[in-house]
Amino acid sequence: MHGLVWRILPAAAPEFPARCSHCTHPSLACTGRFRVNSSAALYDIWLIYRCAACGRRWKRSIERRVSRDRLGSRLDGYRADDPHLVLRHAFAGVTPKSPLPYRVLHVPGSANPRPEAERKAPDTPGQAEAGPSATLELAGPDWVQVEQPFHCGVRWDRLLARELGWSRARIDELWRSGRIELAPERKLRARVRDGDRARIADLAAVDLAAVGPWMGDAGQVGETPKG
């Protein structure tokens, strides 16, 4: 046993921080749909947003005047509103201000860290801020490592409380007594980053199956975004 991986996945795309041109509402909600236009064998692709206040639609430009060859298999994804492509573009250049709804898959850890190239999701520009962590090796059964390809904005104390099924007061107490540690060094209320790890004393004795959704479970939704 080499600890656990908690894979945090967004259950919704982030809002785009732009004012509605019609009613000046301060952000636009992602519809999860693309619009694809072609003219003279060149394609324009947009991601469609909608104002939550007045319903006015807004198109965020993804590609302009590109050839089919350059789009490759992505063209089919855009036409089918592929959810992963939606997330990739919706997160690009956007850092959610408040935590997004999320789910967590619990995956048994491996002694072999993922290669750096796999971890970084280089085609996801919005993730640059999430930052890579120093070392990935899970040092034993008390370690949990986070994989978070899209930055959901969840805080460590809330994640731990939810995934372990413990109160935030208990998490605080274990933190103060050194029985929970974060690596690289972080505050308990810091936002979780891709590659972060936590050591939780006696984790192996915790009945996690009774608490969180395990791999394959479509899972609960986490914190609800405000406003």
Ligand SMILES: [Zn+2]
């Ligand atoms: Zn509006």
